[in-house]
Amino acid sequence: MIYLKDFSFKYAEHDNFALRDISLIIPDGCFVGITGAAGSGKSTLTYAMNGIIPHCYPGDFYGSVVVGSLDTVEASLTDISRLVGSVCQDIDSQMVSSVVEDEILYGLENFGVAKDEIPSRVSEALEAMGISDLRSRSIDSLSGGQKQKVALAAIIALKPRILLLDEPTAELDPASSFNVFSLLKNYATEHGMTVVVVEQKIALLADFADKLVIVDDGRIRFDGTPQEVLSHSDELLDIGVNVPRSTSLINRLRKRGLYRGAAVCDVADAVRVCKEVLA
Amino acid sequence: MIEFKNVSASYDDETPVVDGLSFQISDGDFVAFVGTNGAGKSTTMRLVNGLLKPTCGQVLIDGTPTTSLRTSQLAQRVGFLFQNPDRQICCNTVRDELLFGFTAQGVDSAQAIPRVNEMIERFGFDGDAEPFLLNRGTRQLLALASIVVMRPPTIVLDEPTTGLDYRECTKVMDLISELHMAGTTVIMVCHDMEVVGDYAKRVIAMTASHIVADGPTFDVLRNSEVLQRAHLLPPQITDISMKLTEDVPELHQSSIACADTLQQMEDAIASRVEKEVR
Numbered sequence: 001m002i003y004l005k006d007f008s009f010k011y012a013e014h015d016n017f018a019l020r021d022i023s024l025i026i027p028d029g030c031f032v033g034i035t036g037a038a039g040s041g042k043s044t045l046t047y048a049m050n051g052i053i054p055h056c057y058p059g060d061f062y063g064s065v066v067v068g069s070l071d072t073v074e075a076s077l078t079d080i081s082r083l084v085g086s087v088c089q090d091i092d093s094q095m096v097s098s099v100v101e102d103e104i105l106y107g108l109e110n111f112g113v114a115k116d117e118i119p120s121r122v123s124e125a126l127e128a129m130g131i132s133d134l135r136s137r138s139i140d141s142l143s144g145g146q147k148q149k150v151a152l153a154a155i156i157a158l159k160p161r162i163l164l165l166d167e168p169t170a171e172l173d174p175a176s177s178f179n180v181f182s183l184l185k186n187y188a189t190e191h192g193m194t195v196v197v198v199e200q201k202i203a204l205l206a207d208f209a210d211k212l213v214i215v216d217d218g219r220i221r222f223d224g225t226p227q228e229v230l231s232h233s234d235e236l237l238d239i240g241v242n243v244p245r246s247t248s249l250i251n252r253l254r255k256r257g258l259y260r261g262a263a264v265c266d267v268a269d270a271v272r273v274c275k276e277v278l279a
Numbered sequence: 280m281i282e283f284k285n286v287s288a289s290y291d292d293e294t295p296v297v298d299g300l301s302f303q304i305s306d307g308d309f310v311a312f313v314g315t316n317g318a319g320k321s322t323t324m325r326l327v328n329g330l331l332k333p334t335c336g337q338v339l340i341d342g343t344p345t346t347s348l349r350t351s352q353l354a355q356r357v358g359f360l361f362q363n364p365d366r367q368i369c370c371n372t373v374r375d376e377l378l379f380g381f382t383a384q385g386v387d388s389a390q391a392i393p394r395v396n397e398m399i400e401r402f403g404f405d406g407d408a409e410p411f412l413l414n415r416g417t418r419q420l421l422a423l424a425s426i427v428v429m430r431p432p433t434i435v436l437d438e439p440t441t442g443l444d445y446r447e448c449t450k451v452m453d454l455i456s457e458l459h460m461a462g463t464t465v466i467m468v469c470h471d472m473e474v475v476g477d478y479a480k481r482v483i484a485m486t487a488s489h490i491v492a493d494g495p496t497f498d499v500l501r502n503s504e505v506l507q508r509a510h511l512l513p514p515q516i517t518d519i520s521m522k523l524t525e526d527v528p529e530l531h532q533s534s535i536a537c538a539d540t541l542q543q544m545e546d547a548i549a550s551r552v553e554k555e556v557r
Binding site for chain 1: 290291313314315316317321362363414415416417438441442443444445446447448470472473509510511512514515516518519522523526527530541544545548549551552555
């Protein structure tokens with residue numbers, strides 16, 4: 001579980017709080033999507049969950065952040081890292097090796113994974129991301145999307161209890177993005193892994209997340225199921241958060257009095273509603 | 280006009296990253312390159328602006344091969360926005376970044392400064408701000424503005440909306456659309472099919488170093504075989520239209536079957552319901 005209580009944070013040398021009065025509970029095995037406009041505090045929220053705050057970014061820290069059983073102020077960054085696997089927004093800054101296979105091995109060896117277990121972990125992670133053919137490639141020769149898949153494979157190989165991903169599909173093609181989200185959902189439902197994804201692709205979040213958290217100006221504005229959150233589509237657009245077109249279409253039909261049911265989150269539900277309306 | 284004649288290119292002189300590409304892009308076109316990761320889209324963009332030269336075939340800009348043009352001549356004809364703005368930004372202030380292209384081309388400051396000021400005003404930039412302290416979206420806008428300020432006849436954009444929020448994305452794409460309306464040729468790589476559907480007039484789909492489709496945007500985005508081969512998903516409204524007509528055959532003859540925008544789909548459904556009521 002991830003538990004934030006009355007958490008506020010102000011970076012050292014900044015005048016304003018990046019986050020204010022954040023209270024949030026993320027149960028084990030939950031797939032959570034966090035979104036919001038640029039500068040709203042999404043990335044700061046992930047830094048609080050993986051211990052980068054307060055261990056690497058000094059500042060004024062109020063309230064508490066507990067990850068698993070670790071209080072992030074008291075626990076060491078090493079201990080938090082064994083629990084939380086993170087992929088950051090800037091993939092190039094995360095890469096430490098020059099060859100794909102070495103990048104996957106780096107974390108496994110540093111975490112002391114048993115030697116006989118390593119080959120299968122490497123193969124499984126590469127296969128899960130659909131990049132087995134890139135195993136011996138130089139990282140410099142990869143496209144942005146391929147690098148992103150390598151970074152994800154390197155973290156997945158570590159099998160952390162919590163996965164924290166900052167825009168993990170920003171450079172992936174649409175089908176690969178869909179596949180990555182399917183895989184993450186599977187880790188959450190089948191293996192009880194807690195998955196927290198910061199993402200601008202609202203349609204993917206709406207399709208896969210159990211819970212959506214909308215951050216606006218350093219505060220949590222909405223926290224609920226995608227259906228609950230997306231029912232506030234006008235307010236979301238006002239604060240710079242996009243809404244899936246499927247949701248917008250059904251909302252427009254509701255406004256025209258053609259449909260009286262709940263908001264929808266994905267294409268399948270929108271097709272179902274359209275058929276009802278047309279029947 | 281930009282013309283690719285049987286172009287192949289490689290980074291190691293062995294494995295072709297693009298293989299036998301042939302296409303033409305007319306002046307004033309708005310073309311989106313879409314497709315699988317590693318298909319060769321970004322490489323194709325580098326061939327357009329001459330950062331990369333073909334290992335075989337020819338890339339012609341207004342009839343002249345890129346191999347015969349100096350970098351400065353290419354820069355005047357093709358403005359290039361990198362995938363990562365941090366690879367592009369190189370000055371200590373926003374104002375200097377916007378002036379960089381003029382300075383490099385030896386343009387008189389009396390001519391450059393009013394155009395730089397116009398950009399600063401339009402985007403609400405702080406001219407004295409340090410670019411690397413700006414957030415990701417603003418750095419992307421600055422990188423784009425530093426291209427646009429030079430008014431090249433063609434702009435090449437490698438994933439211009441990646442990592443941007445909804446408002447930033449709209450701001451960037453509205454500017455690009457405005458340039459297109461004013462006659463600029465726009466060539467972009469984009470993974471966001473909603474953006475492609477909203478703005479591009481033509482789509483070239485690539486997979487495994489080859490072109491698998493080239494045509495009007497929604498002809499390509501409604502082609503199931505192409506979507507599968509190029510790892511694409513159609514924009515949501517197009518997807519809804521395709522699924523509805525597949526499940527309800529009598530809708531084939533209705534306007535629902537060709538609705539690709541929110542407004543078109545809303546109107547198509549409403550008019551059909553009203554017709555049924557009457």
